[in-house]
Amino acid sequence: MEKKFLNLSQLISQDNIYDFFGNIDAEKILKKKTYAVWAFTNENLDKLGSLTKFKDKEIFSILGSADQAIYFLTKGARLVIGCDVRDGACFFAEFKRSAIKNLSVKEFEEIFFDENKENSHFYFEKIRLGLSAKAKIIFDYLFEGLPKNIINVLRNSGFYYKESWYFLKKKEWLPYLNEKDLKIVKKKITGFFIFNTSLEEGIKNFNKRFDLIYTSNIFDSRKYCPDPEKTLFKINTALKDDGEILITTQEDPKRIIPFLEKMGYNLTIIEPRRKFLSLFLRTYAYYYIVAKRRRRC
Numbered sequence: 001m002e003k004k005f006l007n008l009s010q011l012i013s014q015d016n017i018y019d020f021f022g023n024i025d026a027e028k029i030l031k032k033k034t035y036a037v038w039a040f041t042n043e044n045l046d047k048l049g050s051l052t053k054f055k056d057k058e059i060f061s062i063l064g065s066a067d068q069a070i071y072f073l074t075k076g077a078r079l080v081i082g083c084d085v086r087d088g089a090c091f092f093a094e095f096k097r098s099a100i101k102n103l104s105v106k107e108f109e110e111i112f113f114d115e116n117k118e119n120s121h122f123y124f125e126k127i128r129l130g131l132s133a134k135a136k137i138i139f140d141y142l143f144e145g146l147p148k149n150i151i152n153v154l155r156n157s158g159f160y161y162k163e164s165w166y167f168l169k170k171k172e173w174l175p176y177l178n179e180k181d182l183k184i185v186k187k188k189i190t191g192f193f194i195f196n197t198s199l200e201e202g203i204k205n206f207n208k209r210f211d212l213i214y215t216s217n218i219f220d221s222r223k224y225c226p227d228p229e230k231t232l233f234k235i236n237t238a239l240k241d242d243g244e245i246l247i248t249t250q251e252d253p254k255r256i257i258p259f260l261e262k263m264g265y266n267l268t269i270i271e272p273r274r275k276f277l278s279l280f281l282r283t284y285a286y287y288y289i290v291a292k293r294r295r296r297c
Helices: 014-021 026-030 045-051 067-074 087-102 105-113 120-128 133-142 150-155 164-169 179-191 199-204 228-237 257-262 275-280
Strands: 058-062 079-083 192-195 210-216 239-249 265-270 287-293
Touching: 014 133, 014 192, 026 087, 026 133, 045 067, 045 239, 045 265, 045 287, 058 067, 058 199, 067 079, 067 087, 067 179, 067 192, 067 210, 079 199, 087 105, 087 120, 087 133, 087 179, 087 192, 105 120, 105 150, 105 179, 120 133, 120 150, 179 192, 199 210, 199 228, 210 228, 228 239, 228 257, 257 265
Parallel strands: 058 079, 058 210, 079 192, 210 239
Antiparallel strands: 239 287, 265 287
C-alpha cells in the first residue's frame, strides 16, 4: 500500500491535524491521568541562538512549552512544525499561539505578567477563538464562570510543573517576551503547526526535508528515545544536505557524539555551568549542541 504523507497545504485546521494521528484525549487531562507539562521552557533560548541562525529556515522541532518554536519564528524561521506526544503540551501551545494571534502585544504581556488584574472576562474569549475543539474542552473547564485572573487560573490548574512559572520571571530566559519580537511573531504565527506525535513518527509522516531539526532533551529519556543511534539516523535522513541538528542534554554528550561524527557532522558545544550552581539558581545544567554536516569536497 502506498504511504500517505502529510501535506501542510491540505491541513485546514488544528482539529484536522489531530485527526490525522488520533492520539489526543482531552478527557485524560481532566481526569489527571497524564503527566504535567512545562508551561515555560527551562532551556536558555539565547544559547540556542548563539549556536546557529534561524532566518528563512524550515524547522522540525520537539514542541515542549512551545517557547522554542515561537523563538525560532522571532528569529526569522519561515516554518516551524512542533511535535509532542503529550496532549497537555499541544493544548498549551495552542493557547499561546492563539493568544499571540488574537491579542495585542500589551494584552499578551498582561495575561502572563499581571497577577492581579481582572482580565479573564476580556481576553479568554479572544484566545478561545483560535483553539481546537479538544483544547476548548480543557480551557472551558478551567475558565468556567470566568474567574478573575488568567495567569492564576493556569498556575493553579495542576496541569503544569510548578517550576514552570519561575522561568516566566526570567525574561532573559524567554527573549521573545518583548514588544519588538512579539510584533514579529504575530506576523509569522501562521507558520507554526502543532502535531501530537513523537519526533520519529512526525518525521516519518512528512515527505520533505528540513533545514534544522531541534531535539530538545529527548536523548535524556529512555521513554522518549530508547535508541539514540536509530533516532539520529532518522533525523539525518530528514535533513537537507546542509542541514543542522540542534540538541540540549543534561547528560554527558559523549553518549551521542560518536553517532553524530560517524554520520559526518561537526559539533559545536556550549558546556553547562557547574551543576551545584545551576541548582542554586533553580535552572538546569544543559549542554547546548549544534551538529552541522561537514562540507563535501
